[in-house]
Amino acid sequence: MKEFRTHLMVCGGTGCVSNNAFKIKEALEREIKKLDLEDEVLVVMTGCNGFCAQGPIMVVQPDGVFYQMLTEKDIPHLVEEHLLKGRPVKKLMYTPSEKKKPIPKMSDIGFFSKQRLIALRNRGLVDPEKIDEYIAREGYKALAKALTLMSPEEIIKEIKDSGLRGRGGAGFPTGRKWELARNAPGEQKYIVCNADEGDPGAFMDRSVIEADPHSVLEGMIIGARAIGTFHGFIYIRNEYPLALERLIKAIEQAREYGLLGEKIFGSDFDFDITVHRGAGAFVCGEETALMACIEGRVGRPRPRPPYPAEKGLWGKPTNINNVETWANIPLIILRGSKWFSEIGTQTSKGTKVFSLVGKINNTGLLEVPMGITLREIIYDIGGGIPGGKRFKAVQTGGPSGGCIPAELIDLHVDYEELTKVGSMMGSGGMVVMDETTCMVDVAKYFITFCMDESCGQCTPCREGIERMLDILTEICEGKGKEGDIELLEELAYAIVDGSLCGLGGTASNPVLTTIRYFRDEYEAHIKEKRCPAHVCKALIQYFIDEEKCNGCGLCLKQCPVDAVIGELKEPHSIDQAKCSKCGICYESCKFEAVRVE
Amino acid sequence: MEIDPKKIDYVLMKNRRDRNALIPILQDIQAELNWLPEEALEIVALELGIPLIDVYGVTTFYRTFSLKPRGKHIVTVCLGTACHVRGGQRITETISRELKINSGETTKDLKFTLETVNCLGCCAIGPIVVVDGEYYGGMTSQKALALLKRTGREEA
Numbered sequence: 179m180k181e182f183r184t185h186l187m188v189c190g191g192t193g194c195v196s197n198n199a200f201k202i203k204e205a206l207e208r209e210i211k212k213l214d215l216e217d218e219v220l221v222v223m224t225g226c227n228g229f230c231a232q233g234p235i236m237v238v239q240p241d242g243v244f245y246q247m248l249t250e251k252d253i254p255h256l257v258e259e260h261l262l263k264g265r266p267v268k269k270l271m272y273t274p275s276e277k278k279k280p281i282p283k284m285s286d287i288g289f290f291s292k293q294r295l296i297a298l299r300n301r302g303l304v305d306p307e308k309i310d311e312y313i314a315r316e317g318y319k320a321l322a323k324a325l326t327l328m329s330p331e332e333i334i335k336e337i338k339d340s341g342l343r344g345r346g347g348a349g350f351p352t353g354r355k356w357e358l359a360r361n362a363p364g365e366q367k368y369i370v371c372n373a374d375e376g377d378p379g380a381f382m383d384r385s386v387i388e389a390d391p392h393s394v395l396e397g398m399i400i401g402a403r404a405i406g407t408f409h410g411f412i413y414i415r416n417e418y419p420l421a422l423e424r425l426i427k428a429i430e431q432a433r434e435y436g437l438l439g440e441k442i443f444g445s446d447f448d449f450d451i452t453v454h455r456g457a458g459a460f461v462c463g464e465e466t467a468l469m470a471c472i473e474g475r476v477g478r479p480r481p482r483p484p485y486p487a488e489k490g491l492w493g494k495p496t497n498i499n500n501v502e503t504w505a506n507i508p509l510i511i512l513r514g515s516k517w518f519s520e521i522g523t524q525t526s527k528g529t530k531v532f533s534l535v536g537k538i539n540n541t542g543l544l545e546v547p548m549g550i551t552l553r554e555i556i557y558d559i560g561g562g563i564p565g566g567k568r569f570k571a572v573q574t575g576g577p578s579g580g581c582i583p584a585e586l587i588d589l590h591v592d593y594e595e596l597t598k599v600g601s602m603m604g605s606g607g608m609v610v611m612d613e614t615t616c617m618v619d620v621a622k623y624f625i626t627f628c629m630d631e632s633c634g635q636c637t638p639c640r641e642g643i644e645r646m647l648d649i650l651t652e653i654c655e656g657k658g659k660e661g662d663i664e665l666l667e668e669l670a671y672a673i674v675d676g677s678l679c680g681l682g683g684t685a686s687n688p689v690l691t692t693i694r695y696f697r698d699e700y701e702a703h704i705k706e707k708r709c710p711a712h713v714c715k716a717l718i719q720y721f722i723d724e725e726k727c728n729g730c731g732l733c734l735k736q737c738p739v740d741a742v743i744g745e746l747k748e749p750h751s752i753d754q755a756k757c758s759k760c761g762i763c764y765e766s767c768k769f770e771a772v773r774v775e
Numbered sequence: 776m777e778i779d780p781k782k783i784d785y786v787l788m789k790n791r792r793d794r795n796a797l798i799p800i801l802q803d804i805q806a807e808l809n810w811l812p813e814e815a816l817e818i819v820a821l822e823l824g825i826p827l828i829d830v831y832g833v834t835t836f837y838r839t840f841s842l843k844p845r846g847k848h849i850v851t852v853c854l855g856t857a858c859h860v861r862g863g864q865r866i867t868e869t870i871s872r873e874l875k876i877n878s879g880e881t882t883k884d885l886k887f888t889l890e891t892v893n894c895l896g897c898c899a900i901g902p903i904v905v906v907d908g909e910y911y912g913g914m915t916s917q918k919a920l921a922l923l924k925r926t927g928r929e930e931a
Contacts, residue, residue, distance in 0.1 A: 191897075192895070192896060192897045192910070193897040193899045193900050193912075195910075196897055196900055196903070196910035196911070196912050197900060197912060230897070230898075230899030230900070231899050233899065233900070375896065376893070376894070377894070378854070378855035378856040378857070378859075378893050378894035379855050379856035379857045379894060379898055380894070380896070381894075381896030381897065381898065384896045385896075416802075416839055417892060417894070417895055417896070418896065419908075454798075454799070455798075455799065455802060457798050457801075457802065457837035457838070457839040457840065458837050458838030458839040458892075459836065459837050459838060460893065471798065472795075473795055474794060474795045474796060474797035474798055474833070475797075475829075475833070476829075476832050476833055476836045477836065477837070533896075533898065535856070535857035535898035535899065535901075536856065536857050536860050536861075536898075537860060541857075541898060541899035542899060573856065576856075607856070609856045609857055609860065611860060615860050620860075623856065623859050624856075627893060630893075631893075633836075736917060738869070738872055738873075760865060760868060760869060760872075760916065761862070761865050761916070762865075762869065762916045762917065765862075765915050765916060765917065766915075766917055
């Protein structure tokens with residue numbers, strides 16, 4: 179390999195790509211060529227860096243300088259100053275809102291400093307489309323160890339001893355799952371990687387695949403060896419085109435290198451992987467529905483037992499793990515179970531990847547040791563709430579999880595603690611909410627989601643969720659009645675009891691936790707016909723503050739229903755009878771003259 | 776509508792006429808034709824030996840598939856949780872009002888189809904609107920309207 183003095187690691191995750199990261203890369207290459215630095219500086223497109231809020235992102239290696247929010251216009255100056263003259267450009271560095279001075283080094287930025295990377299060990303350090311770069315970072319070394327030095331039983335023991343639990347949400351011990359599949363009778367067995375990351379607000383699996391697809395493949399090959407199968411599937415969501423593309427490339431490269439296919443590493447072990455694209459059904463993240471989809475059928479869950487380990491794909495024993503679980507495997511094999519089990523808490527070992535989104539300054543992807551507090555995640559890593567607003571709740575676990583209120587901010591995050599407060603680990607989405615988020619609206623949002631995604635098989639889930647939505651809609655429209663909260667609770671428990679799969683079994687969690695922690699908000703809607711967060715349309719009105727309005731006419735022009743009235747350069751007002759409460763005037767006003775009450 | 780059976784046959788061949796590959800086959804056909812006409816489903820059912828009702832069941836179960844012609848431009852609004860708390864719903868309503876169609880529908884002139892999706896996983900730049908595969912982050916109702924105008928003009 180040719181050596182370069184400097185590498186420019188440009189983030190090529192979906193977030194940054196949507197922010198023109200490819201144009202940045204082209205501009206960098208153009209300028210480097212212009213200044214004749216082609217032999218010294220190399221531009222590398224990496225996977226998701228994690229600090230999505232600041233995209234497009236570039237890290238200069240080896241000095242570790244972090245540049246953010248780049249535009250094409252910045253590039254000529256940046257290349258000349260930093261790469262030719264050796265003067266890092268301060269104005270393109272990250273400056274936290276509370277500080278005045280920029281932080282040059284990535285490792286000094288709060289967002290990164292508390293993280294510990296296992297599943298994401300190669301993020302931002304390799305080009306995910308080049309297998310050689312993965313190999314250079316100890317890639318496939320664990321596979322060599324597993325195939326040449328370990329028996330399948332030893333591999334399973336190592337995973338069991340590590341304490342690794344499923345990262346898809348339920349947290350079943352991975353080693354035990356493997357053992358069940360290995361011991362299940364039958365010659366033909368399958369393994370599956372579940373990359374149907376359907377929870378809204380969660381993008382851990384997408385980022386793992388986009389940043390380091392080979393780590394997932396290596397984990398799967400090791401798992402295949404341990405369980406004794408020669409065929410694996412990756413079920414990936416259709417909504418992730420970039421991840422799919424990188425995955426397919428990675429599989430092709432692994433085949434070329436003899437890491438997939440026949441006689442892997444010259445051993446007698448054969449294994450190959452088929453990629454199956456999902457077709458847009460949330461319920462297919464449930465393992466039995468997922469298998470039905472791979473078999474080409476309608477993705478409806480079926481009762482368990484029998485579990486997939488006994489009867490899975492086409493009736494054969496099947497082991498299903500989530501993307502992040504697979505990505506953890508190589509490092510456990512390489513460093514040993516003892517190393518892994520020293521990280522985390524008593525019951526939850528290792529790290530967990532979370533996506534931190536919503537009303538938070540540092541939106542992005544992070545990997546932290548289990549047992550970290552919510553406060554550390556939200557304030558130290560997440561940088562707190564934007565606009566000086568008050569932190570209200572964090573929603574974990576997607577539609578199956580719950581809302582954890584601000585007073586529990588010192589909670590230690592692991593499987594058990596989250597379940598105790600009525601939520602769950604889930605796949606790892608964390609949606610932060612502030613005082614302008616209405617908790618009844620949030621509950622309604624998730625219930626609408628579950629209603630859309632219910633497969634319709636079980637009556638409690640199909641009908642019950644719809645009734646819950648009716649009640650929540652009435653509450654949000656100011657038509658709530660006394661007793662609605664109790665009725666919601668009763669329905670919620672009935673749906674939990676009467677549903678076959680996890681979708682129905684957990685669909686009530688967002689409703690139950692919001693009632694548990696934010697009952698006063700429900701009551702304000704029902705009794706006072708008031709939405710404290712000013713979100714529910716039927717309960718709010720928009721006004722124009724005559725003192726702040728200078729009559730610029732922007733909102734008047736934008737209003738789709740001609741509800742804004744007034745002469746140019748005179749304070750405007752809103753005709754409440756016409757107003758459709760779309761909020762466009764509120765959004766467009768540059769003088770904060772539009773108020774919501 | 777007239778469809779070219781050769782195109783369907785090519786997709787079937789590419790997937791080795793494998794009954795288990797029903798979903799990939801339907802995805803490939805839709806990528807080719809932009810929607811799934813009834814004639815195409817009939818050919819698939821016949822060729823794979825799967826009852827038409829099961830093929831129909833699969834196409835109606837999964838959100839990806841459309842049994843109606845879709846517009847030249849597909850406008851998708853993300854309604855994931857992060858986009859929702861940042862106003863994704865308002866943007867959907869604005870687009871819906873502008874195009875005079877509901878989510879899942881296509882304008883009469885077959886120019887636009889409006890769809891929603893439950894999360895694209897790029898929550899950092901939400902609310903997100905996708906037009907013909909291009910992602911646009913940091914959307915507001917105003918920006919979305921401008922984007923629609925631009926898209927419509929490019930065509931003309």
